Amino acid sequence: MIEPRVVTIDSKKPWKHTIIMWWIHGDEKSWFEVIERLIKELIVDTWKVTLIQAHLEAKDKNQRQIEENLNRCFGVPWTSLEHILARHIEICLDQADCLLDIHNTVKNESPRFTVLEEPKLAKLFNVDKATFGLLNMYGNSSCGYMVAQGKEAITLEAGWTETNPVDNMKFAYDAAINFLKYTKNIQQEEVYYEKPEALTFDYLYRNSWVFTVAKAFRDFTELKEGDLIGMDGDMEVRAQNDGYLLFANNYSEPNSECFLFGHKEKAN
Ligand SMILES: [Zn+2]
Numbered sequence: 559m560i561e562p563r564v565v566t567i568d569s570k571k572p573w574k575h576t577i578i579m580w581w582i583h584g585d586e587k588s589w590f591e592v593i594e595r596l597i598k599e600l601i602v603d604t605w606k607v608t609l610i611q612a613h614l615e616a617k618d619k620n621q622r623q624i625e626e627n628l629n630r631c632f633g634v635p636w637t638s639l640e641h642i643l644a645r646h647i648e649i650c651l652d653q654a655d656c657l658l659d660i661h662n663t664v665k666n667e668s669p670r671f672t673v674l675e676e677p678k679l680a681k682l683f684n685v686d687k688a689t690f691g692l693l694n695m696y697g698n699s700s701c702g703y704m705v706a707q708g709k710e711a712i713t714l715e716a717g718w719t720e721t722n723p724v725d726n727m728k729f730a731y732d733a734a735i736n737f738l739k740y741t742k743n744i745q746q747e748e749v750y751y752e753k754p755e756a757l758t759f760d761y762l763y764r765n766s767w768v769f770t771v772a773k774a775f776r777d778f779t780e781l782k783e784g785d786l787i788g789m790d791g792d793m794e795v796r797a798q799n800d801g802y803l804l805f806a807n808n809y810s811e812p813n814s815e816c817f818l819f820g821h822k823e824k825a826n
Pocket of ligand 1: 586
């Protein structure tokens, strides 16, 4: 097993110990290496930061995972390689105050968005959409694990890398730097962007049989009540309300996370 690569700079300063993590999923693109280099060039001895490359074995094989989704393995008993990795990472998470977990997508035209629970953090990222509810639903994700401890955590979905890799890399790097400003590790004022559209996701569909989507849905496709989302075996699965669809995919294994359904945040 390849252990997570962890770099910690602990100045013991009073500001927030911040983790920036990537490669929870090994098939997300390799420009993270460039970001790590750029961040390392900035490191000074006043930082209180940990950089984590999470799943290097999956990354070396260009696979999302080896046995199961590492981002569902935090705080649960050991049954797989990913659980052992999660135990290593939890030691860091337990010592830190906040986490920025950067992902990207292998899915065409997926937008950039954040997954978080604390509304005040949403404006730190130059994204169109901020999603709420997921970290409470996914308590065994890296950020769910932090939020359950009352800590600040953001999953940044940095978009699809194929269209413009340089632009994407810059976006993820800028996001990390702004977060380091917010946590006072970089002694400059953080930037606040226009408030992204807030969506709350509170419904997760798990299949009983083979689940097949009705079509290839883009993330955040807006649906009306009754619209067909897919087939679970012979059973039609339709939108129960007007709302937004996220992460809809085909799954043959029962009890998979087939899709999420959400709505506009009323408080927005
Ligand atoms: Zn990911």
